[in-house]
Amino acid sequence: MTEISPSSTPTPGPAGTASAGALTPASQRPPSVTRQVLRRPASLVAGGFLLLLVVLAVAAPWLAPYDPNAQHLADKLAGPSGAHPLGTDEFGRDVLSRMIYACRVSMSAPFISVGVACVIGVPLGLWAAFRGGAVDAVTGRIADTLLSLPGFVCALAIVAVLGPSLVNAMVAVGLAYSPGLFRIVRGATLSVVEEEFVDSARSVGASTPRILGVHVLPNIAAPLTVQVSLLMGLSLILEAGMSFLGLGVRAPTASWGTMLRSAYENQWEAPMAVLPAGVAMVLTVLAFNTMGDAIRDALGARGRR
Amino acid sequence: MSTPTMLARPAHRAEATPLLSVQGLTIDLEAGTTQRGLVEDLSFDLAEGTSLALIGESGCGKTLTSRAVLGLLPRHLKVSGGSVMFEGRDLVRASEQELRQVRGASIGMVFQEPMSCLDPTMTIGDQIGESRRLHLGENRRTARKAAQALLDRVGIPHADRRVRSYPHELSGGMQQRAMIAAAIACSPKLLIADEPTTALDVTIQAEILDLLRELREDLRLAVLLVTHDLGVVADFCDEVVVMYAGHAAERSTVERVIGSPAHPYTRALHASTPSGASARTYLEVIEGRVPAAGSFPAGCRFEPRCPHATAACLQPQPEVELPGGHRTRCGRVAAGELTLGEEA
Amino acid sequence: MSVAVFVRRVLAALLVMFLVSLLTFFLGRMVPGDPAEILAGDGASAETIAGIRSSLGLDRPILVQYGDWLYGATHGDLGVSLFSGQPVADSISTAAPPTLSVSLLALVIAVAVGVSAGAVAGLNQGRWLDRVISGLSGVGIAIPGFWLAMVLISILTISNPWLPATGYEPLSAGIGPWLSHIIIPALALGLAAAAELARHTRGCVADVLDRPYIVAARARGASGFWLVRKHVLRNAAIPVVTVVGLQFGRLLGGVVVVEAVCGVPGLGTLATSAVLESDYPMIQAYVLLCAVVIVLVNLLTDVAYAVINPKLRAA
Numbered sequence: 001m002t003e004i005s006p007s008s009t010p011t012p013g014p015a016g017t018a019s020a021g022a023l024t025p026a027s028q029r030p031p032s033v034t035r036q037v038l039r040r041p042a043s044l045v046a047g048g049f050l051l052l053l054v055v056l057a058v059a060a061p062w063l064a065p066y067d068p069n070a071q072h073l074a075d076k077l078a079g080p081s082g083a084h085p086l087g088t089d090e091f092g093r094d095v096l097s098r099m100i101y102a103c104r105v106s107m108s109a110p111f112i113s114v115g116v117a118c119v120i121g122v123p124l125g126l127w128a129a130f131r132g133g134a135v136d137a138v139t140g141r142i143a144d145t146l147l148s149l150p151g152f153v154c155a156l157a158i159v160a161v162l163g164p165s166l167v168n169a170m171v172a173v174g175l176a177y178s179p180g181l182f183r184i185v186r187g188a189t190l191s192v193v194e195e196e197f198v199d200s201a202r203s204v205g206a207s208t209p210r211i212l213g214v215h216v217l218p219n220i221a222a223p224l225t226v227q228v229s230l231l232m233g234l235s236l237i238l239e240a241g242m243s244f245l246g247l248g249v250r251a252p253t254a255s256w257g258t259m260l261r262s263a264y265e266n267q268w269e270a271p272m273a274v275l276p277a278g279v280a281m282v283l284t285v286l287a288f289n290t291m292g293d294a295i296r297d298a299l300g301a302r303g304r305r
Numbered sequence: 306m307s308t309p310t311m312l313a314r315p316a317h318r319a320e321a322t323p324l325l326s327v328q329g330l331t332i333d334l335e336a337g338t339t340q341r342g343l344v345e346d347l348s349f350d351l352a353e354g355t356s357l358a359l360i361g362e363s364g365c366g367k368t369l370t371s372r373a374v375l376g377l378l379p380r381h382l383k384v385s386g387g388s389v390m391f392e393g394r395d396l397v398r399a400s401e402q403e404l405r406q407v408r409g410a411s412i413g414m415v416f417q418e419p420m421s422c423l424d425p426t427m428t429i430g431d432q433i434g435e436s437r438r439l440h441l442g443e444n445r446r447t448a449r450k451a452a453q454a455l456l457d458r459v460g461i462p463h464a465d466r467r468v469r470s471y472p473h474e475l476s477g478g479m480q481q482r483a484m485i486a487a488a489i490a491c492s493p494k495l496l497i498a499d500e501p502t503t504a505l506d507v508t509i510q511a512e513i514l515d516l517l518r519e520l521r522e523d524l525r526l527a528v529l530l531v532t533h534d535l536g537v538v539a540d541f542c543d544e545v546v547v548m549y550a551g552h553a554a555e556r557s558t559v560e561r562v563i564g565s566p567a568h569p570y571t572r573a574l575h576a577s578t579p580s581g582a583s584a585r586t587y588l589e590v591i592e593g594r595v596p597a598a599g600s601f602p603a604g605c606r607f608e609p610r611c612p613h614a615t616a617a618c619l620q621p622q623p624e625v626e627l628p629g630g631h632r633t634r635c636g637r638v639a640a641g642e643l644t645l646g647e648e649a
Numbered sequence: 650m651s652v653a654v655f656v657r658r659v660l661a662a663l664l665v666m667f668l669v670s671l672l673t674f675f676l677g678r679m680v681p682g683d684p685a686e687i688l689a690g691d692g693a694s695a696e697t698i699a700g701i702r703s704s705l706g707l708d709r710p711i712l713v714q715y716g717d718w719l720y721g722a723t724h725g726d727l728g729v730s731l732f733s734g735q736p737v738a739d740s741i742s743t744a745a746p747p748t749l750s751v752s753l754l755a756l757v758i759a760v761a762v763g764v765s766a767g768a769v770a771g772l773n774q775g776r777w778l779d780r781v782i783s784g785l786s787g788v789g790i791a792i793p794g795f796w797l798a799m800v801l802i803s804i805l806t807i808s809n810p811w812l813p814a815t816g817y818e819p820l821s822a823g824i825g826p827w828l829s830h831i832i833i834p835a836l837a838l839g840l841a842a843a844a845e846l847a848r849h850t851r852g853c854v855a856d857v858l859d860r861p862y863i864v865a866a867r868a869r870g871a872s873g874f875w876l877v878r879k880h881v882l883r884n885a886a887i888p889v890v891t892v893v894g895l896q897f898g899r900l901l902g903g904v905v906v907v908e909a910v911c912g913v914p915g916l917g918t919l920a921t922s923a924v925l926e927s928d929y930p931m932i933q934a935y936v937l938l939c940a941v942v943i944v945l946v947n948l949l950t951d952v953a954y955a956v957i958n959p960k961l962r963a964a
Contacts, residue, residue, distance in 0.1 A: 141664070141668065142668075145669050145672060148943050148947070149669070149936065149939055150899055150900075150903075151899070151902055152902030152903065152905055152906075153901065153920075153936060156920060156932075156936075157673075157676055157936050160676075160680050160923070160924040160927065160929070161676060161681070163681065164924075241793065244795065244909070245905075245906060245909055247921075247925070260796065263799070264910060267799065267802065267807060268807060271803035274796070274799045274800060278796040281791075281793065281796065282788070282791045282792050282796075285790075285791035285793075286787070286791040289787070289790060
């Protein structure tokens with residue numbers, strides 16, 4: 001078959017790819033992930049919002065107008081007013097202050113859960129992918145078994161054993177999500193391990209920890225980060241659900257879950273009281289998801305190995 | 306390569322209007338400003354029953370051109386100038402409705418990778434009969450019978466069984482035959498074949514080309530063949546358009562383009578094909594790279610790599626007709642400064 | 650799919666169910682509290698407690714207890730509730746219909762709304778319809794089902810008494826009452842799940858539209874409804890079906906809190922009180938039931954997947 005001599009083959013690329021390449025002919029590398037993420041207005045807003053929540057959580061005692069547990073019994077279930085911009089709950093506690101303090105719980109909760117999930121899922125995933133064989137089969141079966149339960153049900157069962165409290169609920173949620181994370185880390189690691197550069201690294205005598213650290217981890221960072229940001233939002237919702245049922249945070253501690261509970265119990269008198277905590281939750285989860293999407297797109301734009 | 310043996314074919318002069326007439330076709334990227342002229346000012350005519358090849362390397366715009374004829378360009382590309390006249394209608398300016406009536410009816414198309422171009426969830430019988438159902442109003446059973454006959458016609462054994470097969474149950478060669486069957490189902494006048502044999506084994510390639518030849522004779526099909534293979538062009542086509550970086554470098558009959566090329570690119574192409582070289586010489590390679598879509602030179606697009614380039618070549622090079630109907634974009638050849646005779 | 654593959658899938662499912670039962674049993678045993686003491690009540694004597702213990706079989710080796718429990722479970726005996734003293738199986742069979750009603754209706758809503766919205770978005774990529782749907786589904790994913798239920802109650806019940814606020818009426822009481830009680834929880838759960846489905850479906854449809862065989866079909870003259878019906882939907886359905894199966898699992902989790910919000914006396918309510926009271930036989934039974942349902946749904950999804958995808962149908 002007669003062939004034309006090979007030369008570089010540029011094909012017209014898709015329009016609109018956010019790329020600075022057109023201005024710098026010398027450099028072919030797309031900008032770093034952080035820069036790409038920060039360039040989008042959506043992720044700037046989302047990141048800013050999350051940062052705001054962290055600030056509120058840390059500086060709550062200075063920013064909240066009232067003590068979150070202080071009861072102003074004369075003003076029970078009042079609507080928004082000058083003294084109480086978001087109204088009061090059934091015990092006369094200022095909703096705004098409770099919201100600010102709730103950030104402490106509701107922002108730390110996802111970190112605990114995701115932390116637990118990572119501590120279990122990541123090392124096991126790496127190990128299973130690396131070792132293969134019996135280790136992989138056994139861990140795989142266990143993960144499949146756990147995955148046949150909905151996350152919430154898993155968390156319920158674990159809280160039944162550990163007892164209801166915020167930390168226990170969060171650990172439970174983390175344990176519930178670890179098989180999913182395990183699967184993703186295992187899958188991502190497998191696809192890297194199969195690449196030839198790991199074989200060549202091994203052939204020059206690189207040790208396993210070194211291979212893991214230098215070659216594998218940077219490559220699985222991508223799907224891992226995306227999954228983590230998704231899990232943050234999901235854990236938040238799960239924590240709220242558990243606290244709502246009385247299985248997580250206990251009254252009178254302010255968390256969005258407990259605030260929803262008290263709003264629910266007084267729904268007939270104050271139907272709109274369900275809004276503040278709920279909206280806060282939705283916005284936070286939205287922020288986490290937006291960041292996750294931005295990171296995923298940025299990593300995708302860099303192409304695969 | 307020795308002078309190709311061509312079957313004697315009566316010369317089709319353009320006394321009658323050509324079946325397909327592309328004039329000044331220009332394709333751009335829709336939104337961006339940097340990628341323009343992916344195909345620029347391309348013109349060629351295709352008479353009934355004849356075959357014309359668009360030949361060039363990957364990225365020269367030949368596939369885009371073939372898609373543009375039927376209005377099947379990807380979303381982000383569009384025809385920004387020129388016309389595609391077919392049966393008295395400009396397909397570029399036709400509505401989606403009008404194009405629908407042409408596709409699969411008077412123009413059929415065959416694609417490069419048959420496996421990915423056949424719907425995996427539909428039997429090949431249904432896919433072959435699809436255009437008959439759409440254009441001739443046949444019902445499923447009638448269409449399937451016609452499909453069976455077509456499968457037979459394209460040389461697939463056990464057509465009665467194969468009609469109910471799914472694409473993944475067929476070999477590559479058979480899939481391509483099925484695609485051809487689907488393309489000619491309504492007896493079109495023009496068949497566009499986009500690298501129909503590139504993805505196939507060498508032995509199968511010859512069979513597919515034979516099949517296309519047969520069908521061309523039997524159905525008086527005009528064929529627009531997109532390829533990068535000079536050998537196929539020599540064997541199969543009457544006329545050829547050599548494309549480089551979105552431009553028609555030269556175009557004429559196959560004998561003239563191969564025998565006495567009028568563009569340095571064609572000349573270099575020839576020299577770099579294995580059968581074009583004689584034994585015990587180095588295979589010539591064209592230095593440099595095809596320019597990227599965003600950075601086409603303003604003048605001759607081949608100038609950076611051309612061994613015969615001069616300062617004048619930096620100016621835009623229009624297409625010039627040489628005596629005898631041979632057209633070239635090389636200003637130097639057109640001006641008679643350069644003769645690229647027969648290769649050694 | 651071939652019989653051999655099907656059998657293998659069933660065996661794998663059975664293995665998972667067996668492992669889950671092991672897990673559930675031992676998890677239940679880790680729940681704090683001595684069941685014999687709890688059942689005996691306050692102030693019971695040591696002999697009474699010991700007597701109860703042996704009648705419950707708690708003095709036998711742990712593996713034997715597991716075997717007994719498993720045997721019982723497969724025969725409909727899931728033990729006795731530590732809280733109510735009633736057989737667990739009875740409580741579950743009373744609580745199952747409300748949960749099933751809500752979950753199934755929620756799934757129907759999720760698929761009907763989510764898949765169609767996603768398909769419409771995918772077919773109109775880049776246009777305003779797509780932007781609106783994608784935006785809505787992006788926000789929808791962030792909305793917890795139980796909060797949506799609360800909002801719906803506030804709007805549809807409290808501010809305007811169109812629907813009953815809480816409770817459940819079985820089908821036997823008539824379709825109207827049955828529907829009016831489960832519509833809010835089902836809508837809340839279903840719409841929340843619909844957002845995720847819409848996103849996924851949009852991606853699948855957009856992916857199919859970019860495939861070469863779609864261009865080839867268009868080159869034959871296919872377009873509009875014909876193209877969508879004959880080529881796009883069938884191919885997009887394949888990945889969508891798998892996600893529908895997964896969504897049902899998440900629905901089973903979400904229904905727990907929604908039941909609490911809407912006052913539906915279903916399995917979720919049962920499970921919540923079981924956890925709060927450390928009623929481990931109930932917890933065990935509930936977890937086992939969830940796992941069994943999900944494994945079955947996954948199996949069904951696999952079968953459906955094989956039916957739609959001709960590549961897997963070959964004998």
